Amino acid sequence: MNKMEKALHELSEMDDLAAQDSPVHRLHPTAKLLSTIAYIAVVVSFGKYQLGALAPMLLWPVLLFQVSGVSVRTCFYKLRIVLPLVMAVGLFNPFYDRAPMLYLGGVAVSGGVVSMLTLMLKGLLCLMASFLLMATTGIDSLCASLRRLHVPGMLVTLLLLTYRYVGVMTEELAVMTDAYHLRAPGQKGIHVSAWGSFLGQLLLRSMDRAQELYGSMLLRGYHEHFHYAPVRPFALPDGVYTLGCALVFLLLRRVDISQLLGSLLVR
Amino acid sequence: MHMADALLAPAVAATMYVASGAAAGVSIHKLRKDDEPQKLPVMAVTAALVFAGQMINYTIPGTGSSGHMCGGMLLSALLGPQAGFLSMIVILAIQCLFFADGGLMALGANIWNMAFYGCFVGYYLIWRPIIRSGLFGEGKGAERARIIAASVIGCVVTLQLGAFSVVLETSLSGITELPFGAFVALMQPIHLAIGLVEGLVTAAVLLFVYESRPELLQDVQAEPGEGGKRSFASVIAVLAVVALLVGGGLSLLASSNPDGLEWALFGNAEEGYSENMGLDEESFGIESAAAEKAGAIQEATSFLPDYAFADSDTPVGTTVSGVVGSALVALVAVLISLAGGFFRRKKNG
Numbered sequence: 001m002n003k004m005e006k007a008l009h010e011l012s013e014m015d016d017l018a019a020q021d022s023p024v025h026r027l028h029p030t031a032k033l034l035s036t037i038a039y040i041a042v043v044v045s046f047g048k049y050q051l052g053a054l055a056p057m058l059l060w061p062v063l064l065f066q067v068s069g070v071s072v073r074t075c076f077y078k079l080r081i082v083l084p085l086v087m088a089v090g091l092f093n094p095f096y097d098r099a100p101m102l103y104l105g106g107v108a109v110s111g112g113v114v115s116m117l118t119l120m121l122k123g124l125l126c127l128m129a130s131f132l133l134m135a136t137t138g139i140d141s142l143c144a145s146l147r148r149l150h151v152p153g154m155l156v157t158l159l160l161l162t163y164r165y166v167g168v169m170t171e172e173l174a175v176m177t178d179a180y181h182l183r184a185p186g187q188k189g190i191h192v193s194a195w196g197s198f199l200g201q202l203l204l205r206s207m208d209r210a211q212e213l214y215g216s217m218l219l220r221g222y223h224e225h226f227h228y229a230p231v232r233p234f235a236l237p238d239g240v241y242t243l244g245c246a247l248v249f250l251l252l253r254r255v256d257i258s259q260l261l262g263s264l265l266v267r
Numbered sequence: 268m269h270m271a272d273a274l275l276a277p278a279v280a281a282t283m284y285v286a287s288g289a290a291a292g293v294s295i296h297k298l299r300k301d302d303e304p305q306k307l308p309v310m311a312v313t314a315a316l317v318f319a320g321q322m323i324n325y326t327i328p329g330t331g332s333s334g335h336m337c338g339g340m341l342l343s344a345l346l347g348p349q350a351g352f353l354s355m356i357v358i359l360a361i362q363c364l365f366f367a368d369g370g371l372m373a374l375g376a377n378i379w380n381m382a383f384y385g386c387f388v389g390y391y392l393i394w395r396p397i398i399r400s401g402l403f404g405e406g407k408g409a410e411r412a413r414i415i416a417a418s419v420i421g422c423v424v425t426l427q428l429g430a431f432s433v434v435l436e437t438s439l440s441g442i443t444e445l446p447f448g449a450f451v452a453l454m455q456p457i458h459l460a461i462g463l464v465e466g467l468v469t470a471a472v473l474l475f476v477y478e479s480r481p482e483l484l485q486d487v488q489a490e491p492g493e494g495g496k497r498s499f500a501s502v503i504a505v506l507a508v509v510a511l512l513v514g515g516g517l518s519l520l521a522s523s524n525p526d527g528l529e530w531a532l533f534g535n536a537e538e539g540y541s542e543n544m545g546l547d548e549e550s551f552g553i554e555s556a557a558a559e560k561a562g563a564i565q566e567a568t569s570f571l572p573d574y575a576f577a578d579s580d581t582p583v584g585t586t587v588s589g590v591v592g593s594a595l596v597a598l599v600a601v602l603i604s605l606a607g608g609f610f611r612r613k614k615n616g
Contacts, residue, residue, distance in 0.1 A: 003322045007366070014365055040372045045277045048442065052589030055596045062600045066607025082367045086271040089443050096444035104590065112444060119273055119442060126272035130371045134364050142364075152295050155353060158311055162357045165315030173319045189324030195468055199320045199336070200475030203313070207345075207483065210312035214305045258592030265595075266588045 002181075004174035010078060011167060017070055018138040024068035028238035029137045029145035029231065035245040036133040042249040043125045048115040049101065052258040054122065060245070061128040070135045079127050086123030090116040139163050144231045172202060268429055268458070269362065269377055272370030276440035283436065284375030290383055291356060294349035306350055314354035317342060318361065325468045336472060337422040337465035339385015340394070344418070344473055347485050348390035355382030376436050380429040385421075388428060390485070393421040398486040410487060414473050419466030426462035430454040 018025070024032070039060060046054045065072050076083075097112030134142075143160045147153065180190065180198070190198050272280075298306065317338045325335065338358060343351035359377050362368035369377040397417040403409035434450045437443055443450065473484065481487050 003324075004319060007319075007322060011365055037371065040272055040370065041277050044272055044275060044280070044372060052593050055593040058596065058600055059603065062603050066603055069607075069611060072604075079367055082271070086273055089274060089437070089445070092443060092445040096446070102590075115444065123271050123273035126370050126372065127367050130272075130364065131367060133371075139364075152291075154295050154298065154307070155291065155356065158307060158314070158353055159357045159360055161308060161311035162314045162318070162354070163361055165312050166318050166361060169312070169315040170319040170322075173316075173323065177323065187326065189326035191326055192328050192471075195325055195471035196473075196475030199316070199323065200472050200479070203316055203320075203345075203472065203476065204480055204483075206312045206316055207309055210309040211305065213312070214308040217308065256589070256592075258596055259589050260592065261595045262588030262590065262592030266591050 002174055002177055004170045004177060008167065008170050008174065011170075013074070014134055015138065017074070017135040018141075020069065022068045022136070024064055024132075024136045027136075027241060028234050029141040030148055030234055031238040031242045032133055032137050033142065033145055033149075034242050036129050038242075038246045038249055039129050040126050042253050043122055043129075045253065046118070046122065048118055049111060050256075051114050051118045051121065052262075053252075053256040054118060054125075056252050056257040057125055057249075058121075060248075061125065061132055064132050064136075068132065068136050070132065075128060075131045075135075078131060079124075082127060083123065086127075087120050090119035090123075093119070141231060148231075169202075169206065173199075176202065268380060268426075268433060269359075269369030270373040270380070270433060270436065272372040274437050274440065274442050275370075275373050275376060276442070277372070279436050279440045280372045280375060282375075283373075283379050287356075287375045287378035287383065290352060290387065291378075294352045297349045298353070306346070310346055310350050310354045311357075313342060313345060314357050317354070318358045320472075325464075327464055335465060336468040337385065337418075337426070337462075339382055339425060340389045340418055340421045340466075341469050341472060343386040343390040344394055344485055345476070345483060348386045351390070352382050352386040355386060376432075380432045380436075384425040384428040384432075389421040389425045393417055393424060395486050411474060411477065414477055414484070414487070415470040418470035418473055419463065422466030422469055423459065423462035426458045426465065427455060430458035 039057075043054070043057055046057075064070075065075070093116040094110060094112035097115060098110045100108035101111040101114050102109050137145075139160065143156050146156050146159075176198070180194075181187065184191065275283075317336075321335050321338060323335070339351065339355055342354050345351070346354060356378050359369065359374060359382060363371060363374050363377070394417045397420070398410075398413050400413070402416070403412040431451065431454070434447065434454050438447050438450065445453075476483055477487060
């Protein structure tokens with residue numbers, strides 16, 4: 001499977017996940033979008049040494065994973081490329097911030113290590129939250145929700161259209177790349193002599209097709225904006241969920257639950 | 268160059284969202300004014316193509332490595348800066364939402380670093396002036412040379428700006444302990460090399476479009492006069508010189524001598540530059556007063572001012588209770604997972 005086929009596979013996997021049914025899937029997309037944004041904002045607002053206070057924030061994605069039935073393994077598989085990059089920046093912290101911060105059974109742990117772990121945990125939590133949003137909300141519902149939040153129609157329509165064509169274009173390029181490599185075995189990428197023509201050919205063809213596509217859209221009654229499939233109205237449970245999430249996040253931001261729990265056991 | 272959420276403080280992320288949002292608003296306004304509704308499907312298809320095209324590996328001759336193309340310059344050369352910018356926003360949004368490439372909170376910053384520079388700076392300050400200039404003379408050959416020069420210079424410059432913004436945004440967020448100078452010295456040379464390769468690939472694609480359908484390219488004359496033909500070798504030679512000049516100049520400034528940049532930012536304290544930048548020399552590095560300053564800004568602007576950072580720098584758990592508490596949290600997480608599994612099994616019979 002080449003890189004593009006893998007990307008296609010991941011896209012369809014996300015579509016499949018979003019098409020499942022669970023209490024989380026049934027929530028209003030706007031509620032999920034707002035609570036995810038609130039979650040990420042609160043997570044990134046934690047101080048760089050507040051590892052203990054940040055830890056309870058892990059419970060929200062864990063709970064969502066369980067209620068939605070989305071596999072944690074799928075999530076980590078998707079994050080396998082991105083996660084090390086987030087970690088990479090934090091890796092420098094232990095070298096620059098060496099002052100001991102706490103002692104664990106006689107072993108000194110420097111501030112840099114704590115800030116590195118905090119950064120890694122933050123990265124992981126944010127990525128999990130975004131993943132859960134997309135795994136439980138399809139792109140159509142998300143776009144309809146963005147429109148409700150007054151994101152300009154042109155941008156939303158463009159997002160929706162582009163998402164649809166990403167599948168078509170990636171598939172076409174995957175076939176082209178395979179065909180090229182079958183004719184040029186052992187060659188790592190596209191040879192310099194074909195740099196322009198390889199993508200250029202498809203580009204020209206596609207831009208012409210887009211014009212025809214616009215014609216057919218007009219014939220089907222398109223007039224500047226799409227009519228979205230009716231999304232059910234924002235009901236009371238959605239509001240309760242959004243508000244509840246926001247309140248819990250704020251509480252966790254304000255009160256160091258780990259410290260509190262720990263002090264119950266340790267004097 | 269995609270930034271993750273964890274690398275940004277909320278205040279910096281929000282500022283970048285506002286900046287990118289403003290640029291998007293202006294672009295949408297301009298496109299509406301031009302009233303070209305048929306542009307939307309073209310934008311979508313081209314954006315999708317660029318999205319997929321960025322996954323193609325182009326072999327760099329003479330080396331074992333490969334490069335990719337530069338989306339921002341390609342899109343603004345084909346669609347114009349405003350339509351190109353919106354298309355880039357959509358590409359970045361899809362990468363963020365479906366491939367976890369860059370975070371949801373960091374999307375504003377990513378749009379600024381990759382789309383704004385690539386489309387607006389790349390088009391208005393590089394593509395258009397070079398293409399409209401009489402550089403390299405008259406005729407088709409000269410036009411080709413101008414396209415190559417604009418693509419390469421555009422990609423190199425916009426990538427350098429983007430990389431520098433990444434460093435600036437991360438440093439202002441007070442996330443990494445890596446000193447500003449060292450971070451710059453790490454980022455700029457890498458992106459110089461990437462920019463050169465991306466520029467060459469982009470130039471190749473744009474040249475192909477120029478040969479077949481010149482009217483598709485912004486500002487390029489559809490029917491240039493004949494004559495003044497230039498061999499491809501000479502174009503490459505010109506390109507090499509341009510690339511070397513730009514690359515050499517920038518790397519001198521940014522990479523091999525990061526102190527030069529530090530000097531540029533901090534060295535002229537007596538002339539008030541430091542004050543203008545809102546930074547001072549001590550703010551580099553380990554103690555990172557820049558981080559504190561960012562914290563102060565954040566405190567003033569954050570929507571969670573009460574949860575300020577006054578005590579955020581205090582050690583987490585000088586007592587063991589923090590550690591024990593975290594272990595309890597982990598235990599709760601495991602219990603939730605076990606309960607979830609139990610209920611699912613029960614449901615499935």
